[in-house]
Amino acid sequence: MDFPIFHLDFFGNRxxxxxxxxxxxxxxxxxxxxAVPLIATMEWWGRRTGDAQWDRLAYxxxxxxxxxxxxxxxxSGVGIWLTAxxxxxxxxxxxxxxxxxxxxxxxxxxxxxxxxxxxxxxxWNGWGxxxxxxxxxxxxxxxxxxxxxxxxxxxxxxxxxxxxxxxEQPSLLTGxxxxxxxxxxxxxxxxxxxxAGIMAMFLVYFFTERRSEFYRRAVRFTSVWTLAWxxxxxxxxxxxxxxxxxxxxxHIPVALGTQAFERWHATLVNIILAAxxxxxxxxxxxxxxxxxxxxxxxxxxxxxxxxLLGYFERVREFxxxxxxxxxxxxxxxxxxxxxxxxxxxGVLAHATYVPMRTIIPENRLEAGRHMFLIACTRxxxxxxxxxxxxxxTNLYGSNPWEHPIVLNYLKTMHNSxxxxxxxxxxxxxxxxxxxxxxxxxxxxxxxxxxxxxGVRTPPVASPGAxxxxxxxx
Amino acid sequence: MINEIPVPKxxxxxxxxxxxxxxxxxxxxxxxxxxxxNLMLGGVLMTVACEILGLRRPNFDTLAHxxxxxxxxxxxxxxxxxxxxxxxxxxxxxxxxxxxNALTGTAWxxxxxxxxxxFLVTYLHKYSWEYLARFKALHIAIGLLSAALxxxxxxxxxxxxxxxLFPNRWTEVRGFLSxxxxxxxxxxxxxxxxxxxxVTALFLVAYLTRPSYPVEQVFPGWDRATIRRGFxxxxxxxxxxxxxxxxxxxxxLPAAGMSWLLVxxxxxxxxxxxxxxLWMWREISSDDQRIGRRFVGVAAVLSLVVxxxxxxxxxxxxTAIDPHRRLTLQKAADYRVxxxxxxxxxxxxxxxxxxxxxxxVYNQVCAACHMxxxxxxxxSLEEIAEIYAGNPDGIIKWTNAPGRKRMNLxxxxxxPLGDKKLRAVAEYMLRVxxxxxxxxxxxxxxxxxxxxxPAESPASAPAA
Numbered sequence: 001m002d003f004p005i006f007h008l009d010f011f012g013n014r015x016x017x018x019x020x021x022x023x024x025x026x027x028x029x030x031x032x033x034x035a036v037p038l039i040a041t042m043e044w045w046g047r048r049t050g051d052a053q054w055d056r057l058a059y060x061x062x063x064x065x066x067x068x069x070x071x072x073x074x075x076s077g078v079g080i081w082l083t084a085x086x087x088x089x090x091x092x093x094x095x096x097x098x099x100x101x102x103x104x105x106x107x108x109x110x111x112x113x114x115x116x117x118x119x120x121x122x123x124w125n126g127w128g129x130x131x132x133x134x135x136x137x138x139x140x141x142x143x144x145x146x147x148x149x150x151x152x153x154x155x156x157x158x159x160x161x162x163x164x165x166x167x168e169q170p171s172l173l174t175g176x177x178x179x180x181x182x183x184x185x186x187x188x189x190x191x192x193x194x195x196a197g198i199m200a201m202f203l204v205y206f207f208t209e210r211r212s213e214f215y216r217r218a219v220r221f222t223s224v225w226t227l228a229w230x231x232x233x234x235x236x237x238x239x240x241x242x243x244x245x246x247x248x249x250x251h252i253p254v255a256l257g258t259q260a261f262e263r264w265h266a267t268l269v270n271i272i273l274a275a276x277x278x279x280x281x282x283x284x285x286x287x288x289x290x291x292x293x294x295x296x297x298x299x300x301x302x303x304x305x306x307x308l309l310g311y312f313e314r315v316r317e318f319x320x321x322x323x324x325x326x327x328x329x330x331x332x333x334x335x336x337x338x339x340x341x342x343x344x345x346g347v348l349a350h351a352t353y354v355p356m357r358t359i360i361p362e363n364r365l366e367a368g369r370h371m372f373l374i375a376c377t378r379x380x381x382x383x384x385x386x387x388x389x390x391x392x393t394n395l396y397g398s399n400p401w402e403h404p405i406v407l408n409y410l411k412t413m414h415n416s417x418x419x420x421x422x423x424x425x426x427x428x429x430x431x432x433x434x435x436x437x438x439x440x441x442x443x444x445x446x447x448x449x450x451x452x453x454g455v456r457t458p459p460v461a462s463p464g465a466x467x468x469x470x471x472x473x
Numbered sequence: 474m475i476n477e478i479p480v481p482k483x484x485x486x487x488x489x490x491x492x493x494x495x496x497x498x499x500x501x502x503x504x505x506x507x508x509x510x511n512l513m514l515g516g517v518l519m520t521v522a523c524e525i526l527g528l529r530r531p532n533f534d535t536l537a538h539x540x541x542x543x544x545x546x547x548x549x550x551x552x553x554x555x556x557x558x559x560x561x562x563x564x565x566x567x568x569x570x571x572x573x574n575a576l577t578g579t580a581w582x583x584x585x586x587x588x589x590x591x592f593l594v595t596y597l598h599k600y601s602w603e604y605l606a607r608f609k610a611l612h613i614a615i616g617l618l619s620a621a622l623x624x625x626x627x628x629x630x631x632x633x634x635x636x637x638l639f640p641n642r643w644t645e646v647r648g649f650l651s652x653x654x655x656x657x658x659x660x661x662x663x664x665x666x667x668x669x670x671x672v673t674a675l676f677l678v679a680y681l682t683r684p685s686y687p688v689e690q691v692f693p694g695w696d697r698a699t700i701r702r703g704f705x706x707x708x709x710x711x712x713x714x715x716x717x718x719x720x721x722x723x724x725x726l727p728a729a730g731m732s733w734l735l736v737x738x739x740x741x742x743x744x745x746x747x748x749x750x751l752w753m754w755r756e757i758s759s760d761d762q763r764i765g766r767r768f769v770g771v772a773a774v775l776s777l778v779v780x781x782x783x784x785x786x787x788x789x790x791x792t793a794i795d796p797h798r799r800l801t802l803q804k805a806a807d808y809r810v811x812x813x814x815x816x817x818x819x820x821x822x823x824x825x826x827x828x829x830x831x832x833x834v835y836n837q838v839c840a841a842c843h844m845x846x847x848x849x850x851x852x853s854l855e856e857i858a859e860i861y862a863g864n865p866d867g868i869i870k871w872t873n874a875p876g877r878k879r880m881n882l883x884x885x886x887x888x889p890l891g892d893k894k895l896r897a898v899a900e901y902m903l904r905v906x907x908x909x910x911x912x913x914x915x916x917x918x919x920x921x922x923x924x925x926x927p928a929e930s931p932a933s934a935p936a937a
Contacts, residue, residue, distance in 0.1 A: 002481035002568065004575040004643065020585060070549050071592040078552065079585035081559065086578050089571040093484055096563050100489030107556045114553045118546055172489075250889060259886060335485075341808075341815035350808070352481040394883050395842070395850045405849065408840060415837040416888060451578030454647040457477040 001334070001351045006086040007377045007449030012385040013087040014378075018317070020083050022310045024076035026195075029188070029309065031065040032073065033146045034196025036117075038225055039065070040139030045221070047132050053214045059124050060207045061200055066121045070114075086451075088378055090333040091324035098166070098175050099156050106152035109145055116142040147189065154185045161320045162245055163327055183243045187236030190229045195305050197226030198279065201286065202302035205295045216290035219298075223286035230280060245326075248319040251419045255318035272311075275304045321379075322414065322421035330421035332378050339424055347374055347425040353455040359432050368436025371429050373447060383444045388437060401441055407434040478641045480797070483805035484567045492565070496787065499561035504783045506558050508672065509551035510627075515673025516544040517595065517623050519707075521616040528609060532692045537616075539681060539691070541599045548592060568801055569637035569794060573652075576636060580629045580649035587629075591622035627665055631658050638730060638793040657725035664718045667711045674707035675775070679768055698761035705764070709753045712746065712775075719743065730793030735785055742781030749774040831901030834894050842885070845905065851885055858906025865899035872899075 008016055039058045046054030084092040096103065120128075120138050128135035155176045159166070164178035201222040208215040256268045279301040285293050324331050334342070341350070348354050348367060351374055359367045372388075381387045392401060395409075410430050414422040423430055488495065520541045527534025562570050574581045598615045605612040632652040636642065639655070646652050653659070681704075682688060682697040689696055723739060752771050756764055828836070842850035843857065852860075861867045872895055875885035888895075904910070 003571050006575040006578040016582070067593075067596055071596070072589045074549070074552050075585045075589040075592070078556065078559070079582075082574070082582060082584060085563075085571050085574045086582060089567075089575070093563065093567050093571070094486060096560065097484065097486040097489050100560065100564060103560055104557070107553075107560065110553050110556060111550075114549050118549060122546075253887065259884070337812055337816060340819040341812040344815050344818070345811075350482075352479045412837050412841050416839070416841050417886060449578065450575050451581075452648050455479070455576070455644055457479050457644055460475045460477055 001347070001374055003089050004353055004450035004455045005373050005377065006451050007373065007381075007447055008384075009381045009446045009448070010384040012379070012381045012387075015385055017080075017083045017087050018314060020076050020079040021317075022313050024073065024080055025313055026306050026309060027068060027073040027076065028150075029192040030195035030199040030306075032069050033143075033150050033189070034192035034194070035061065035065045035199065036120075036139060036146050037143040037193070038196050038200055038222075040136055040143055041225075042221065043132075043139060044136050047136065051214075057204070057207055057218060061203050062121055062124070064203060066117060069117070074114075088324050088329075088331070088333050090335070091329045094325055094329050095156060095160070098170070099159070099172065101172055102152055102155065102176065106149055109148050109152070113142065113145045113149060116145060150188060150192070151185060154188060155181050158184050160323075160325050161248060161316075162243070163325070167327060180240070180243050183236070183239040187233070187240040190233035190236055191309070193229035194226050194233050195309060197222050197229065197283070198301045198305045201226065201283070202298050205298045210295065215295075219286040219290040219293060223283045223290075226283045227280070227287065230283070244319070247418065251319040251321065252315065254419060255315040272308065275308055279304050318419070321419040332375055332421050332424075334375075334421070334424055339422065342424045343426060345426075346429055347371060348429060353450070353457060355456045355458055357458055359428055364432050365436055365439055367429065368432035368434070368439075369447075371425060371433040372436055375424055375433070377447060377449075382440055382447050384446075389440050389444050392437060392441070401438050403431075403434055403438060406437055407431055410434060476644050478797075479572075479643055480640075480800045480804060481568050481572070482808045483798070483801040485805055485809060488564060495561055495565050496791075499558055499565060500783050500787050502554070502557035502561060504779060506551065506554040508779075509547050509554055511669045511672040512547040512676055513544055513551045514623050514627070514666075515669035515671075515676075516540050516547060517616075517620050518670065519673060519677070520544065520598075521613065521620045524609075524613055524616055532695055535691060536681075538599075538602050540677065541595075541602070543676075543680065544595060545599060548595065552588070566637060566790075566794065568798075569640070570633070572640070572643060573633040573637035576643060576646055577629065577632050577649045577652050581633065584626060584629055587622055587626055591619055591626070594619040594622065627662060628653060628658070631661050631665070635661065638790060639727065640797050656727055657722060660718065660722040660725050664715065664722045667714050667718050671708045671711035671715070671775075674704040674711065675768075675772060678704040678708070678765070679772075682765065696761070698764050701764045702757055705753055705757050709750065709757060712750050712753065715746065719746075726789065727793070730789035730791075732788065732792045735788045735792070738781050738785045738788060742778045742785065745774055745778045745781065749778060829897070829901070830894065831897035831899075834890065834898040835901050835905075838888055838890070839898060839902070843902070848882070851882060852879075854902055854906035855908075856906075858903050861899075861903060862907070863903075865896060865903060868899035868902065869895040 007013060039062050042054055042058040042061070046052065046058060081092070116138065120135070120142050123135065123138075128138075155178070158180035159175050159178045162178050162180045164174060166174045166178070168174075201219060204215065204218045204222060208218050282293070282297060282301045285297075320326065321331050323329065324333070327336065329335055346358075348357050348359070348370070351370070354367075354370045354374075356363045356367055356370075372382075376388065379386060380391075383389050392406070396402075396405065407430060410423045410433060414420045423433070425433070520537045523533045523537035523540060527537055594615060598612070598619055601612065601615070605615075629649070632649060632655075635655060635658050636646065636652045642655060646655070678701050680686075681700050688700060692700070749771055752767050752774065756767050756771065759766070843852065843854060845854045847853055848856075857868070869892065871885075872888050872890075875887055877884050890898075
């Protein structure tokens with residue numbers, strides 16, 4: 001309402017955000033937080049056994065992680081922020097104001113982490129070789145700082161789903177000490193380690209000689225690592241599961257399978273379990289009989305692990321709806337506290353970038369279009385991903401949709417679809433929105449966002465009247 | 474037709490800390506960020522230039538390689554140091570910054586793939602140096618690609634930090650390219666580009682001639698003096714050119730942010746820059762033994778220049794935004810009061826009518842898909858009453874975990890509302906579906922407008 005509205009009408013804003021965020025999670029879990037302790041341990045093991053092949057393998061794995069984390073990893077991290085500014089500025093600004101010093105602290109840690117990873121990597125073959133012990137210690141120090149960045153961000157991520165006592169006593173401390181924080185951290189830490197083990201196992205495929213004895217030892221090493229962390233991952237998962245709020249748990253079937261396959265969620269849970277077991281099986285195979293493990297099989301757990309982790313993130317984000325930040329900001333960017341006023345005085349009265357403040361017959365469809373842009377486009381498109389035309393067609397068929405039916409749905413859909421926020425605004429505005437939706441059935445025009453279409457404000461009533469002198473162009 | 478200048482309401486949450494501290498942070502942290510951005514971009518440009526010169530003179534190829542080595546470090550520091558000022562600007566100028574971000578949204582989000590790709594190409598360039606030694610044309614092309622990518626990205630940032638200052642232009646722009654043509658983005662870019670060259674050149678004066686560095690070994694035929702004089706010259710000419718680019722920038726600044734304090738601060742910076750320029754000239758004309766003596770002085774003076782300019786741009790921003798910001802703050806204050814009042818009116822609530830629970834739940838949840846007399850999304854009430862006659866438990870069971878019997882209709886979404894509500898609505902639907910009047914029952918609920926049905930749904934209890 002207060003910002004020009006960025007909108008992608010084909011992929012939808014959720015897809016944009018999801019791609020950037022999930023890419024970042026895949027990298028920071030498997031190549032940063034999880035990978036560095038594995039690499040440092042492999043380096044230590046190389047020193048311990050005197051076998052230089054371990055050192056070489058560790059360096060090569062580090063090389064891959066270094067290249068990817070300092071390019072795509074770093075930019076996708078900032079990218080989450082840049083995307084959130086576009087897709088839900090109210091939500092991100094709320095979080096930044098509450099957690100400013102937390103994020104500031106995390107930033108200091110990032111700077112240390114970046115310096116350390118450059119030092120760790122660039123000194124490996126020079127100074128590092130001459131001072132191996134110190135170099136290994138540097139590796140573990142880097143691992144620690146990497147983990148601390150996870151420690152900070154998980155507090156904020158958890159807050160989004162359960163704000164704990166923050167509403168009664170707003171402070172950074174109450175925000176951090178939300179009920180989901182430690183359980184989620186207890187889940188993500190071992191998951192990062194497991195995903196790193198699987199990623200390293202995958203890289204062993206490329207970085208060792210076929211049929212060599214070292215190949216077998218390397219597979220065994222990564223298998224041991226993966227399996228050792230798998231049990232804490234399961235424990236953490238169980239703990240995390242316990243603290244997810246009931247209202248969010250109820251959204252899991254739709255999150256897993258979308259509405260079309262909601263009934264299949266039991267099946268999907270089984271598929272997930274099967275995937276986890278498959279990955280564990282490959283790890284065990286690598287542990288027990290590495291000679292018999294064809295290298296190409298190593299690709300399987302890697303792909304599965306990345307897919308599962310990505311899918312988990314999607315489910316986690318979905319079940320939190322209708323909220324972007326629990327109880328504080330809905331997914332549509334509005335606050336629950338806004339609704340009473342918007343119901344009385346109207347969304348158009350309080351929005352900045354609308355061309356009208358009141359609805360008259362001539363501007364009815366345009367008003368409805370702006371209502372859609374303001375209230376719906378954070379998650380929906382017209383005819384693209386999660387498009388409303390498809391949803392309404394699914395419900396009401398291809399016969400002409402009826403105004404009272406659609407209007408009633410708008411007013412009650414947050415009850416029958418509890419992951420939806422309520423529709424804001426006066427009855428008149430909701431009626432105009434219904435008219436706009438009806439028009440989409442015959443004229444499915446794409447919605448243009450502010451980034452290409454610009455923005456409009458209401459025309460000035462009389463020249464000089466509404467414009468403060470200080471602002472005249 | 475004139476349109477209103479947009480005046481959004483300001484953010485309703487308070488600053489997380491003292492405003493003055495935030496301003497000090499944003500000025501200082503931004504300068505740290507831009508220092509490394511300068512070294513990154515300047516480094517990339519110089520790498521490419523030197524590698525091209527290196528086609529004739531091998532020392533320049535080595536020089537290019539040495540400079541490329543610094544870029545990989547400086548680029549990571551540039552990115553990570555950007556987070557601090559980004560945090561500060563998000564807090565201090567939320568409305569302005571996010572509005573500009575949205576209006577340039579396509580380009581804004583392209584920062585992620587553009588910079589990531591630029592970094593990857595730069596790595597490729599550095600790590601393939603020996604491998605492509607005999608394919609110089611290809612290798613230089615990779616370097617040029619990296620440089621091109623790096624040269625595009627500053628425009629995105631400049632467009633944003635410029636657009637954010639002028640709300641009266643927000644309704645005029647359409648897409649990123651139109652924001653580039655606003656004053657005074659292009660002069661800012663020129664100023665920035667020259668600064669990249671100057672800063673990087675000065676950095677290399679010191680870095681490539683540090684005591685532990687074997688200059689004569691790495692560059693046969695050159696010595697410390699050669700390198701210092703060469704890079705001092707680059708810095709000198711770039712800084713001299715700033716005396717054209719600077720005024721160009723200054724005098725094309727829209728009046729909205731001008732103030733006498735700004736003029737004074739910039740003037741001090743200009744004088745200091747002149748002083749640094751003079752010293753650079755002295756260095757260049759020194760003899761071989763003495764060149765480099767004044768380096769710390771030059772660096773220190775230029776740091777002061779940068780501080781003046783950094784503070785100056787902050788002053789400009791504050792002056793430009795301040796009148797508009799007062800309006801947004803007032804709007805936020807008014808809104809806060811109005812929203813709270815409306816909220817209390819609703820909570821105190823005029824009860825329009827008391828509906829029986831079953832009818833209420835039906836209206837709020839089921840009516841979207843089930844109605845009397847026809848198939849809306851799911852079967853009609855009459856059909857339901859026929860299937861589940863005398864069997865409300867059957868309805869409850871189905872509603873908690875719907876199966877799929879009618880493949881021509883969409884699947885039903887589960888509505889696990891709890892036994893009390895489901896029983897009430899099941900009985901209501903069976904009565905209405907059979908044509909009986911709906912009776913009123915004990916435990917009726919007020920039909921308040923914002924009532925929400927699902928048990929424990931957070932939407933039903935907005936925070937006071």
